[in-house]
Amino acid sequence: TGHELGHKKEAFDRWMAKLVLAVVGYGHFFIEHNKGHHRDVATPDDPATSRMGENIYSFATREIPGAFKRAWELEEVRLERSGKSVWSLDNEILQLLIITVALYSALLSFFGPIMLIFHPIQMAFGWWQLTSANYIEHYGLLREKLPNGKYEHQKPYHSWNSNHIMSNLILFHLQRHSDH
Numbered sequence: 545t546g547h548e549l550g551h552k553k554e555a556f557d558r559w560m561a562k563l564v565l566a567v568v569g570y571g572h573f574f575i576e577h578n579k580g581h582h583r584d585v586a587t588p589d590d591p592a593t594s595r596m597g598e599n600i601y602s603f604a605t606r607e608i609p610g611a612f613k614r615a616w617e618l619e620e621v622r623l624e625r626s627g628k629s630v631w632s633l634d635n636e637i638l639q640l641l642i643i644t645v646a647l648y649s650a651l652l653s654f655f656g657p658i659m660l661i662f663h664p665i666q667m668a669f670g671w672w673q674l675t676s677a678n679y680i681e682h683y684g685l686l687r688e689k690l691p692n693g694k695y696e697h698q699k700p701y702h703s704w705n706s707n708h709i710m711s712n713l714i715l716f717h718l719q720r721h722s723d724h
Contacts, residue, residue, distance in 0.1 A: 547674065550574050562640055567647065568670025571640025572615035580614045581678075586687040586702040587695050596684035604675045680704060 549561035550573075558574075565571045577592070584590035591610025594603045619637050620630040628634045652659045685702050687695040 546570075546573070547577065547677070550578055562636075563643065566640045566643040569641075569644045569648075569667045570671055570674060571644065572612050572637045573674060574640070575618055575636055576611045576615035579618050580611075585698060586682055586685045587689075588686075590682075592678040593682040594679045594684070596686075600676065600679050603679050604672070607675055607678060608671060 546561045546564035549557045549564065552558060552561070562571060562574050565573050581590055581592045584593075586593050588595075591607050591614060594600075594607075598606075615637055616630070619635050623630050623632065623634060626634075631638070633639065648659070648663055651663070655662075681703050683704065685704070687698065687702055689695055
């Protein structure tokens with residue numbers, strides 16, 4: 545849901561995407577996916593594109609830290625352009641991290657130590673769902689590098705799609721990945 549809401553135009557929907565992703569401590573996905581993955585999809589520069597022959601576990605160990613690193617770099621560039629520090633509250637990654645910490649602290653104080661077990665499990669589940677989707681959506685697909693050093697424009701065949709009604713209903717339109 546956070547993934548799909550992040551593609552909407554309305555500010556409310558985009559903030560809801562950030563909140564949904566902050567619930568699982570993966571707020572940086574909003575930045576990395578929309579500003580990095582969409583630009584570099586199906587290229588070796590994209591940590592969220594799985595390579596031909598790469599198993600999902602190898603992909604996860606490359607994609608999860610790679611996505612955070614790239615999101616941080618993208619935020620750093622954005623903030624530098626406006627003369628702000630990456631450590632300021634203008635950093636969207638830090639904003640979402642604060643939401644995650646506040647939410648988890650509130651749940652911990654309300655429900656007690658059991659949350660120390662629940663939080664990591666639900667975070668891991670959320671991260672695994674996003675990583676699994678990324679793994680499947682672009683597995684083994686690669687855009688051609690042009691003579692000028694740039695990659696060909698993205699085409700629908702740079703994403704795996706499924707036109708089945710049930711996957712549409714269950715995955716909030718994620719099955720038509722190339723449409724976004």
